Amino acid sequence: MSATKQIKIDEAEMQKAFESIGQVQNEIDQLNEQASEEILQVEQKFNKLRQPNYKKRSDLISKIPSFWISVFLNHPQLSTYLDQDDEAILQHLKRVDVEEHEDIKSGYRIKFTFDQNNYFDNDVLVKEFNINEASETTCKTTAIRWKNEAKNGSNKEGRKRSHDNDNSSFFSWFSNTNNPGADEFGEIIKDDIFVNPLQYYLAATTDEDENSVGENEEE
């Protein structure tokens, strides 16, 4: 057989192999889509089942003074985001509720419910993350109605806590919609803290009197 004929036969065989690989790959892709769909259905089911428990837990937690600020300060990563103004304001944070969208895949929101306070008028601040069909994330946040100049300008010099990230604060994170697809703070709340916030509350190692978190009753 001539060399040219042998090469043409090899190329024909390889072309067949590529087409067959493509067909098998289509089968694999379909199985992967089915698997993702079934996993999503499990996540949707359990999201519904958790709701009454989350509501009850949120109601109970709202009776514990300084619960959420304590949780944030006890979290090794989250605590580095907070500045000293945050500590004063977040004393008034009564509820943190993470609500996944019903279909799970299109996103979630985090609701922060506050007592009446001297800082802003809003009762509830919401940061919402939305993911579209092309997996792009966008983000919207409640406009905070500040009662005075403090914290409402981008030029604010927050009083820094030691070990905190430069220029970061809870409220600068909250109002930032620039990088919704890589929101570390939001993901820590949703995937870590909100799973079991009580473990972080109970992780406090300092005596309450030494804690810098606001006024404490004399023991």
Added chain:
Amino acid sequence: MSATKQIKIDEAEMQKAFESIGQVQNEIDQLNEQASEEILQVEQKFNKLRQPNYKKRSDLISKIPSFWISVFLNHPQLSTYLDQDDEAILQHLKRVDVEEHEDIKSGYRIKFTFDQNNYFDNDVLVKEFNINEASETTCKTTAIRWKNEAKNGSNKEGRKRSHDNDNSSFFSWFSNTNNPGADEFGEIIKDDIFVNPLQYYLAATTDEDENSVGENEEE
């Protein structure tokens, strides 16, 4: 009512709140365990369903010369691990098969099947990752029976490709069992390349004659 009595009532209420939060949290934990178990069952089911397709795809790919070395060189991250000795040896790599353990959660192995070659005797090199109940990962690898001094000592100076990680090579990755819980190369193969290797093979942008990947027939 005296201040002391009021404080004691508040403490009693808070103690009750903590106990109730603990009970609700137990419910949530149980739901999370159920969800994880159901998701695992979906993954186990589809792992089984994929097997005949993976086997067929592997057989077809073994007919394509230089398939896997092309895939590795076309992958932006993986290609940075390879050195020039790897390129020569990996011409002989005929199959790459990722096999998850049947229960999924206890780990997986990657099997590299080679043609007869001048470098080592083994037909199949396997790197296996095992995860125990405490989520600790260990790793074992086939001992390579090198045919000569090249590549078998830790003092080997590999001929470097431009842009590669210092001192890294496919074979140094393969034999390394020091950091099994954070094996980036293994995870790229399992979670990225093995899903659809054909897309990486076809991503080659250079003409085959200009490709540094070994001998090519004159066109």
